[in-house]
Amino acid sequence: GAFIIERMVEAGVPEGVVNLVQGGRETGEALTGADVDGVLFTGGAKTGLAIHKMFADRLDVILALELGGNNPLIWWDVDDVEAAAFTVVQSAFLTSGQRCTCARRLILPEGPEGDKALLALGKLTERLIVGAPFDEPQPFMGPVISPKIAESLERAFDQLVDRDGVPVKNLSVIDEGKAFVSPGIIDVSMLADSVPDEEHFGPFLKVYRVKDFDDAIARANKTRFGLSAGILTDDKAKWEKFLALSRAGIVNWNRQTTGASGAAPFGGIGDSGNHRPSAYYAADYCAYPVASMEGEGLLAMPEGQVGVR
Known part of the structure; x- marks a missing residue:
């Protein structure tokens, strides 16, 4: 944040036009409670809903909410299993799973193909290094935002295990009292719809096994969220069907769910x-359209104007 402000000043933006204010809940409440023309918020759905209610009777305030998601990734009819496993890892565990577009639900076919996929994913996940930014060898993942969040992620994972979820790779706090956790994968197929539709903001991937491709799309869309979604497949027809039926604002084919372009819209539907x-579209809704009709002089009334004696 500070780096961006410094570069803007260097580019000629007067000091004080853009300000970086850091803090917790009290700081956010002070800013949203001020006399503002707009609020652009990126964060959790619970906080976003509170802000939405706060400005429900303020039509004069531009309100833009980007609230994350319980994002699905389908793996179906893929020959290069190793490449697919790497794409899942990039989708689910990049930045320790702390991106709003991270894959939270992996959808696999029942049977040998799904077994092979899950085996490859588990083996690759075992190789991921968790550590501090300047550790050697360089880590793939750093810490989550705080020790408190690390503990809550471990607790949420263990609760699914207690309910007969099948762990593929355990999510656990690496050093007690610190914010480093191992990436976790758990098969919750037997729990199905009883799994809470929540975004666990960390390296926490739930796996669903389904019978056919229509079931895969239905499972992908079974969420109150709708930010990102993806499919890994060699079958272009399956991609086209998924793109047409997917309920998400960012939908990728054979690319990680965490990949997005700033030149395209960035956002989703539902919660x-x-x-x-x-991204690029914010410049449009942060302005207001003005329509004008112009003429250098007035128009004289024509001879024989209808309705005039």
Whole structure:
């Protein structure tokens, strides 16, 4: 954040036009309680809903909410299993799973193909290094945001295990009292719809095994969120069907769910936002359209004007 502000000042933006204010809940409440023209918020759905209610009677305030998601990734009819496993890892565990577009649910076919996929994913996940930014060898993942969040992620994972979820790779706090956790994968197919539709903001991937491709799409869409979604497949027809039926604002084919372009809209539907996509599109909704009709002189009334004696 500070780096961006410094570069803007270097580019000629007057000091004080853009300000970086850091803090917790009290700081956020002070800012949203001020006399503002707009609030652009990126964060959790619970906080976003509170902000939405706060400005429900303020039509004069531009409100743009980007609230994350319980994002699905389908793996179906893929020959290169190792490449697919790497793409899942990039989707689920990049930045320790702390991106709003991270894959939270992996959807696999029942039977040998799904077994092979899960085996390859488990083996690759075992190789991931968790550590501090300047550790050697260089880590793939750093810490989550705080020790408190690390403990809550471990607790949520263990609760699914207690309910007969099948762990593929255990998510656990690495050093007690610190924010480093191992990436976790758990098969919750037997729990199905009883799994809470929540975004666990960390390296926490739930696996669903389904009978056919229609079931895979239905499972992908079975969420109150709708930010990102992806499919890994060699079958272009399956991609086209998924793209047409997917309920998400960012839908990728054979690319990680965490990949997005700033030149395209960034946002989602459902509890993932309020239809104000950020990135390039934010420049449009942060302005207001003005329509004008112009003439250098007035128009004289024509001879024989209808309705005039």
